[in-house]
Amino acid sequence: MRVKVVCVGGGPAGLYLAILLKRQNPSHDITVHERDPEGSTHGWGVTYRRALLDRLREHDLASARAIEDASVRWSDEVAHVGDLTIRHHGDEGFGIGRHRLLGLLADRARFLGVRLEFASGITEPPAGADLVVVADGPHSALRTRHAASFGTRITMGRNPYVRLGTSKVFDALTFAFTETEHGWIWACGHGCSSEHSTCVVECSPQTFTGLGLDRATQADGLALLERLFAGVLDGHPLTGRPGAGWLTFRTLTNRTWHHGNLVLLGDAAHTTHYSSGAGTALALEDAMCLARALHEHSDLSDALAAYERRRMAELLPVQSAARHSAQWYENLPRYIHLPPHRMFALLGRRHSPLLPYVPPQLYYGLDKAAGRLEALHRVKRWLGPGAARTPHARSSAQRG
Numbered sequence: 394m395r396v397k398v399v400c401v402g403g404g405p406a407g408l409y410l411a412i413l414l415k416r417q418n419p420s421h422d423i424t425v426h427e428r429d430p431e432g433s434t435h436g437w438g439v440t441y442r443r444a445l446l447d448r449l450r451e452h453d454l455a456s457a458r459a460i461e462d463a464s465v466r467w468s469d470e471v472a473h474v475g476d477l478t479i480r481h482h483g484d485e486g487f488g489i490g491r492h493r494l495l496g497l498l499a500d501r502a503r504f505l506g507v508r509l510e511f512a513s514g515i516t517e518p519p520a521g522a523d524l525v526v527v528a529d530g531p532h533s534a535l536r537t538r539h540a541a542s543f544g545t546r547i548t549m550g551r552n553p554y555v556r557l558g559t560s561k562v563f564d565a566l567t568f569a570f571t572e573t574e575h576g577w578i579w580a581c582g583h584g585c586s587s588e589h590s591t592c593v594v595e596c597s598p599q600t601f602t603g604l605g606l607d608r609a610t611q612a613d614g615l616a617l618l619e620r621l622f623a624g625v626l627d628g629h630p631l632t633g634r635p636g637a638g639w640l641t642f643r644t645l646t647n648r649t650w651h652h653g654n655l656v657l658l659g660d661a662a663h664t665t666h667y668s669s670g671a672g673t674a675l676a677l678e679d680a681m682c683l684a685r686a687l688h689e690h691s692d693l694s695d696a697l698a699a700y701e702r703r704r705m706a707e708l709l710p711v712q713s714a715a716r717h718s719a720q721w722y723e724n725l726p727r728y729i730h731l732p733p734h735r736m737f738a739l740l741g742r743r744h745s746p747l748l749p750y751v752p753p754q755l756y757y758g759l760d761k762a763a764g765r766l767e768a769l770h771r772v773k774r775w776l777g778p779g780a781a782r783t784p785h786a787r788s789s790a791q792r793g
Contacts, residue, residue, distance in 0.1 A: 396421055397523045398423045398524045398526065399423075399515075399522040399525050399526065400424070400526040401515045401525065401526065401528060402425075402426070402527070402528035402529030402530060403427025403429075403495070404528060404659060404676065405498060405673050405676050405680075406659030406679055407425050407427075407528035407658065407680075408498035408501075409456075409498055409676075409680040409681075410680035410683060410684060411507040412456060412498065412501055412505060412507070413452060413680060413681065415507055416453060417687075419505070423506075424507070424508040425502065425507060425508070426510045426513040426514070427512075428512070428513065428515075428529065430511050431499070432492070434492050434495050437557070437590075437591035438489060438491060438558075438583065438589070439488070439491055440566075441464075441670075442487070443484070443487075445677065445678075446460070448677075449677070452684075453501070455501060456497065456498060459500075460494065460497055461487070463489055465487070465584040466485060466486065466488075467563075467565050467583070468482060468483060468565075469481070469482055469483060470565055470568070470741075471567045472568040472740065473567070473568065473570065474570045474733045474736060474737075479733050480565065481737070483566070483741075486566055486583070488583045488584045488585045488590075488591070490586050490589065491585075491673075493585075514534070518654070523654065524656065525655050525656070526656055526658050526683075527657050527658065528659050528661055529661055530659070530661055531645050531660045531661065531664050535655070544649055545645065546645070546647070547645050548643070550641045550642035550644065551597075551598065551723050552596065552598065552719075552722060553596065553598060553639040554641070554642065555593070555594050555614075555638065556592075557592045557593070557615070557618075557633050558589055558633075559589065559590050559591075559626060559631050560589060561625070561627055562586075562588065563582045563625075564584070566581070566583050567580075570729060573604060573621065574603070575604050576596065576599055576603065577729060578594065578596035578600055578621060580592050580595075580618075580622055581593050581668070605617075607639075611638065614633075619631055642664075643664060644664055644666070644716075645660070645664040647662055649701065651694075651697035651698070654693065656683065656700070659676030660676060668722060669711070671715065682700055683704075687700075713746065717743060717749070718743045721748070722743075728740070728753055731753055735757045738757060738760070742756070
């Protein structure tokens with residue numbers, strides 16, 4: 394059945410949903426409206442993991458290949474704590490510039506026959522559409538207009554943060570913690586192309602005001618951050634988007650994700666703290682789930698209800714992990730004075746719901762012991778059932 398779909402928002406979620414729906418039925422009439430001019434996207438780079446790439450391959454091999462080819466990758470994680478550096482081998486990670494990602498998705502959508510309308514903001518549901526997909530981010534004007542129907546709730550975070558770019562190309566997922574007379578300030582950097590990296594800087598409100606970052610011009614603020622993180626920037630400058638400043642993270646939730654023929658997608662439906670590095674992946678997975686629900690259910694209300702039910706359930710553990718990740722940074726003094734290798738280990742466990750309630754040194758010891766026990770279990774499974782026998786049992790069996 395041919396349907397008319399209007400996607401409000403030309404971010405990853407809206408573009409990828411348009412691609413999937415066109416692949417399901419080329420006769421669908423699909424238009425994506427983006428309020429900004431083409432190529433003027435905000436943001437620097439996004440990260441994702443191999444698991445997302447595998448899912449993209451299952452849904453649309455052409456766009457998955459294009460995204461992988463345009464991405465940089467790393468397999469190490471590095472933490473700089475003052476003058477000390479710790480590096481360890483981790484899971485494979487990928488980074489791609491947001492501008493590049495959106496360009497690839499837009500090209501694929503156009504190739505499949507999707508209409509893309511840039512500099513086209515929509516604040517009212519368009520007439521004649523069977524389905525209106527609200528995918529224009531956390532500040533969505535269309536969702537805000539119907540906030541009471543969606544049950545929108547916004548919770549403000551505590552720590553100020555700023556997204557920046559740099560010409561320093563990090564070869565690993567890089568964390569840097571710098572102590573100042575006003576407290577600690579830290580940065581997380583990752584490559585997003587062969588020429589640039591993204592760098593997110595965060596600190597407590599007390600450090601923010603103590604350093605004067607609340608009063609500094611953008612140029613003075615960048616100069617100060619360059620001095621504080623000179624050890625990892627290696628002389629490379631930091632750059633900010635004109636007019637963009639420090640923010641506090643807004644956690645957005647909605648009681649329901651659909652109202653009539655309106656449905657929320659990506660950051661318009663939910664936001665996940667940036668320290669989890671999962672925002673773009675979750676938006677793309679929303680699109681996969683909604684496309685699947687629309688394919689499986691002929692009735693629109695049934696499809697939207699199935700999408701909401703499935704994605705809300707899938708997001709529960711992810712959102713919980715992101716909240717604990719944010720709280721780890723908000724409680725940095727609890728961990729920062731541990732021996733560096735222990736602090737870094739707990740940085741990797743920051744999503745744990747138990748960590749805030751267990752003394753850090755004790756948690757580290759228990760976690761390390763659990764890791765050794767799991768390694769022993771893996772060895773036993775590899776050796777087979779005979780490995781579980783005691784020496785006495787083995788000798789008895791040999792005598793028999």
